[in-house]
Amino acid sequence: MLAGLTVALALLAQAAGANPATYGPPPPPAAKPKPKPPAAKAEGCRTAPASADATEIIVCAERPQGYRIDPDVRAAKRHSRSGRPSRSTAHMKDMACASVGPAGCIGAGAGINLLGAALTAAEMAAKLARGESIASMFVTTPEPTEYDLYVAAKRAREAKEAAAAAAAAKLKAAVPPAAQGTAATP
Numbered sequence: 278m279l280a281g282l283t284v285a286l287a288l289l290a291q292a293a294g295a296n297p298a299t300y301g302p303p304p305p306p307a308a309k310p311k312p313k314p315p316a317a318k319a320e321g322c323r324t325a326p327a328s329a330d331a332t333e334i335i336v337c338a339e340r341p342q343g344y345r346i347d348p349d350v351r352a353a354k355r356h357s358r359s360g361r362p363s364r365s366t367a368h369m370k371d372m373a374c375a376s377v378g379p380a381g382c383i384g385a386g387a388g389i390n391l392l393g394a395a396l397t398a399a400e401m402a403a404k405l406a407r408g409e410s411i412a413s414m415f416v417t418t419p420e421p422t423e424y425d426l427y428v429a430a431k432r433a434r435e436a437k438e439a440a441a442a443a444a445a446a447k448l449k450a451a452v453p454p455a456a457q458g459t460a461a462t463p
Contacts, residue, residue: 349434353426 311330397414404411421429 347427349427349431352430352434353423356430357421357423357426 401411401414404414
């Protein structure tokens with residue numbers, strides 16, 4: 278038993294004396310990076326180029342040509358951009374009544390329009406009694422949303438297509454059936 282203990286202590290002393298900072302087996306030597314061959318363009322990936330590297334994975338896929346945006350959406354965005362002013366109109370505001378003093382804005386009708394407020398309150402009460410929303414009453418500058426512009430552009434496109442189809446049907450009805458068949462033969 279004493280001999281086994283001395284052998285174990287000798288092995289531990291040898292392992293501790295070799296390199297006290299590391300524990301366990303020594304790390305494997307660093308692998309040299311293999312130079313990558315230039316990527317060969319595989320047409321349609323019918324045949325993959327031969328590769329010496331077994332870990333290299335080749336993925337074949339068609340390159341997407343981009344996203345197709347609905348023409349009605351493009352027309353709606355174009356329409357929404359065309360209505361905007363190109364320059365700011367802040368410098369064109371009417372500043373006639375902006376002065377401070379005893380005669381700032383004489384005759385401008387300063388004050389609250391009580392008749393208008395009463396009519397608005399009556400209209401709100403009537404809408405609430407019918408169960409309708411009164412949110413539309415608070416919109417001061419109604420502007421169409423992108424969806425409203427999209428629907429308008431879609432309706433305009435469909436109306437144009439229907440008019441073209443009606444014109445083609447009218448033209449086809451105007452040509453006699455005998456002339457339609459003889460026009461193709463030389």
